[in-house]
Amino acid sequence: MTDPVQTELDEFELDALTELVNLGVSRAATNLRDMVGQQVLLSVPTVALMSRERAIEVLGEREPKRLIAVHQVFEGDITGRALLIFPEIKSLELVRAVTGSDLPLEDIIELEQEALTETGNVVLNGCLATIANLLHRRLKISLPELLRGEGPEFFNLAPPPERGDVVIFIYINFVVKKHDVSGYIAMLMDMPSLSALKGLLRDFIYRATGDGAPDGDIPA
Amino acid sequence: MAVMTYRVLVVDDSKLARMAVAKALRTLQPEWTRVEATNADEALALVRDSAVDIALLDFNMPGRDGLDLAADLRKLHPTMPVAVISANTQVEIVNRTREIGASFLPKPLADPALKEFLAAAALHLASVAR
Numbered sequence: 001m002t003d004p005v006q007t008e009l010d011e012f013e014l015d016a017l018t019e020l021v022n023l024g025v026s027r028a029a030t031n032l033r034d035m036v037g038q039q040v041l042l043s044v045p046t047v048a049l050m051s052r053e054r055a056i057e058v059l060g061e062r063e064p065k066r067l068i069a070v071h072q073v074f075e076g077d078i079t080g081r082a083l084l085i086f087p088e089i090k091s092l093e094l095v096r097a098v099t100g101s102d103l104p105l106e107d108i109i110e111l112e113q114e115a116l117t118e119t120g121n122v123v124l125n126g127c128l129a130t131i132a133n134l135l136h137r138r139l140k141i142s143l144p145e146l147l148r149g150e151g152p153e154f155f156n157l158a159p160p161p162e163r164g165d166v167v168i169f170i171y172i173n174f175v176v177k178k179h180d181v182s183g184y185i186a187m188l189m190d191m192p193s194l195s196a197l198k199g200l201l202r203d204f205i206y207r208a209t210g211d212g213a214p215d216g217d218i219p220a
Numbered sequence: 221m222a223v224m225t226y227r228v229l230v231v232d233d234s235k236l237a238r239m240a241v242a243k244a245l246r247t248l249q250p251e252w253t254r255v256e257a258t259n260a261d262e263a264l265a266l267v268r269d270s271a272v273d274i275a276l277l278d279f280n281m282p283g284r285d286g287l288d289l290a291a292d293l294r295k296l297h298p299t300m301p302v303a304v305i306s307a308n309t310q311v312e313i314v315n316r317t318r319e320i321g322a323s324f325l326p327k328p329l330a331d332p333a334l335k336e337f338l339a340a341a342a343l344h345l346a347s348v349a350r
Contacts, residue, residue, distance in 0.1 A: 012235065019234040022280060023327060026308035039312040044233070044282045130307070134328065208328075209239035 018047040028126030036097045043173040055167035059151035070120020073142040078193040086183030097179040117144040135200045225251045231263045232278035260284040279306035290322040301341035
């Protein structure tokens with residue numbers, strides 16, 4: 001059965017959102033590349049809208065182990081949370097990648113919190129800022145916060161979510177080869193934000209293609 | 221002498237991105253024609269079946285990426301001007317694009333950058349044809 005929230009965006013709007021995410025993540029990867037000093041490989045992003053419950057299942061199927069996430073709240077016309085998620089077991093490797101591999105382990109451990117939040121900040125900000133700019137909107141982005149736990153905890157953060165909110169789940173695998181580190185990005189937003197996003201996507205499509213009227217007639 | 225018109229291959233998995241390129245091409249070179257593909261395999265089939273003069277390729281696509289496709293196109297048609305378009309401006313990707321003999325254009329595609337590439341491509345094609 002299809003997830004009912006999937007129908008909230010039509011096929012072309014989902015295509016536009018995927019392209020926006022692609023642009024945002026590509027920029028973010030360029031920033032991350034400068035931090036780790038080597039190429040960051042990106043998979044093709046797939047963007048799916050799903051319920052919170054389904055997102056927890058999906059994350060559980062892909063990454064059954066304990067996870068670590070850098071979390072930032074964004075506020076504006078659209079409000080929600082963005083998470084950069086990776087297996088907790090890879091956390092020190094990522095720190096090694098961004099700090100330089102020759103540091104002794106005790107330094108790596110000491111730097112872990114700071115290095116991970118900064119990495120998350122660079123990746124998530126790069127992604128969110130690119131998306132906000134392309135949508136011609138300003139987003140206020142909170143300071144990064146580090147979380148450890150499992151999918152259900154990440155997707156049920158306080159304050160308690162509104163009923164019926166959705167997760168824009170972005171499967172994008174980023175890989176830092178030498179360090180064998182990879183992760184995902186997820187965004188969560190509520191239904192009012194999703195309908196605001198729908199409007200912004202239609203404007204974005206209109207600006208990008210110059211076809212149709214801003215509020216309709218966009219070929220599917 | 222009549223002004224030459226060219227046929228441009230646009231490859232991107234995103235329909236929106238293809239439409240954005242189409243809009244830019246209509247503005248910059250209204251006389252030129254355009255063919256579209258959504259992935260590398262489709263693009264190669266198109267190039268085999270019909271004449272294409274210039275190629276504009278997205279980098280991050282399902283299946284083979286735009287750099288692999290660019291390399292194939294340059295092998296098949298060594299004089300074809302090819303551009304790879306991406307927001308992923310990591311130095312490794314930009315360098316590889318140049319090594320293949322293709323141009324790198326940042327995404328979202330700005331008219332001046334595309335205009336410059338198309339002008340250089342037209343010049344190159346005219347000199348090859350002579």
